[in-house]
Amino acid sequence: MIAKTTASTATSPVGEVGPMLPYPARVVEIKEEAYAITTYTLVFEDEALQQRYRFRPGQFNMLYLPGIGEVPISISSDPGEPGRMGHTIRYAGNVTRAISRLQVGDVIGVRGPYGSAWPLERLRGQDLCIVTGGIGLAPLRPVIYDVIRHRADFGRVILLYGARTPADMLYTDEFEAWEAHDIQVHTTVDRADARWKGHVGVVPMLFYHIRLDPKRTTVLTCGPEIMMRFVIYEALARRIPQERIYISMERNMKCGVGFCGHCQFGPTFVCKEGPVFSYAQVEPFFGVEDF
Ligand SMILES: Cc1cc2nc3c(=O)[nH]c(=O)nc-3n(C[C@H](O)[C@H](O)[C@H](O)COP(=O)(O)OP(=O)(O)OC[C@H]3O[C@@H](n4cnc5c(N)ncnc54)[C@H](O)[C@@H]3O)c2cc1C
Structure with a gap:
């Protein structure tokens, strides 16, 4: 009904x-x-x-x-x-x-x-490194719009984005506008086509093409869980603390409001406490060191 x-x-x-x-x-x-x-x-x-x-x-x-x-x-x-x-x-x-x-x-x-949100109000004045794979860019696009609306409130803003092929990339017609607002866009694909001139390889590899200031950078990431594990690994390796790494989790869910328990994730429900968590919140059961 x-x-x-x-x-x-x-x-x-x-x-x-x-x-x-x-x-x-x-x-x-x-x-x-x-x-x-x-x-x-x-x-x-x-x-x-x-x-x-x-x-x-x-x-x-x-x-x-x-x-x-x-x-x-x-x-x-x-x-x-x-x-x-x-x-x-x-x-x-x-x-x-x-x-x-x-x-x-x-x-x-x-x-x-x-659900929870990316903590943008708290991130004013900081650098942002947004790292996404595939359709993981969808929940981060509102962050980019918000940054554009309040551009002077943020420091450097970098987007690292990967897709399977160039044809699988989302929102490519907006990249130019994002760059015009001083958002650095770095892209990579798993498989190039004849026209692709950019990087080929997995998203976390893009960390090796940028410099981050660990004292003022927050990482926001969404994508396949295996990708996020490597993103966290690269961020921690650059001395970005767990509290400044945010992930968005996906779990099968039914009610969306914490009644049914389908989306239990450790002691939390993804629909209620998530989908956005700081890595510090979920580290004991997300376990990057597992791979
Ligand atoms: C917080 C949240 C945000 C999401 N945002 C988006 C979004 O922006 N765009 C988008 O396309 N999808 C998004 N999803 C995933 C989307 O909800 C599922 O793809 C959808 O529920 C599948 O339903 P279906 O009936 O079409 O497929 P089903 O017939 O239910 O499932 C098809 C296959 O996908 C698997 N599956 C279903 N749901 C999930 C899931 N959440 N995670 C992993 N595997 C799943 C099933 O086990 C099955 O193998 C999100 C999920 C969550 C939890």
């Missing part, structure tokens, strides 16, 4: 759209980013809700298709325009494939935003 617009939605707190009840949102834009990866821009049908909705970079929404199911998807759009919620989705299984059949004008259920 998707909720109708009610008086209760008009009085629910800013950014909190009921705990388990999805609200109808219309698909207003669809953009193919790469093979089997598409960004859907959604706007709540209820204008008051749309006006009130806020999210913080790193948070996610639960997207619901009646009769099919519900999935957690990061919000990949600009937190400065919260009424237009972007979701960059890779088609993986039942629900995401059903989402791939949506057209502009179709309606989907949305509840959220949920």
Whole structure:
């Protein structure tokens, strides 16, 4: 069931759209980013809700298709325009494939935003090193938009980004604008094509092409878990403390609000205490030294 617009939605707190009840949102834009990866821009049908909705970079929404199911998807759009919620989705299984059949004008259920966020307010004045692989750039794109909006508040900002092939890279049409705002973009691919002139190899290797000041750098990373393990390893090797390394975790989840326990991660739930954790929080059960 998707909720109708009610008086209760008009009085629910800013950014909190009921705990388990999805609200109808219309698909207003669809953009193919790469093979089997598409960004859907959604706007709540209820204008008051749309006006009130806020999210913080790193948070996610639960997207619901009646009769099919519900999935957690990061919000990949600009937190400065919260009424237009972007979701960059890779088609993986039942629900995401059903989402791939949506057209502009179709309606989907949305509840959220949920989860923890990248601690950007606390990182003002620092250098940021954003390290991502594949679709891991989606929950970090709002960080880049926030940095651009408050560029003078941050020091050096570096993006290290890797994809399987050049065709798998997301948001490439925005790189120039990011660089124009003094965000250094370093890219790598696992497999080059004839036109690729950049690096070939895994993302953590890009650390060897930059210099970081460990006293003022915070690392934000999202991607496959094996990639994040090596990113943490490279960051620690450069004397960046555990407290200034942040990761975004993915686990199968159902409720999104800490009821069902599907996404338990050590003593925490990824949906509630995460998905963004400092490495210092999760080190005992993330265990970089394991590999
Ligand atoms: C906090 C959070 C944020 C996410 N953000 C995004 C995003 O921005 N874009 C995006 O495309 N996906 C994102 N995901 C992953 C997305 O939720 C899953 O791909 C989706 O639930 C798959 O559902 P499905 O019904 O299409 O596939 P299913 O039929 O449920 O599963 C297909 C396959 O994927 C596996 N799987 C399902 N969920 C996960 C998961 N969370 N981690 C690892 N394997 C899984 C299943 O075990 C199965 O093998 C996020 C997940 C979390 C927890």
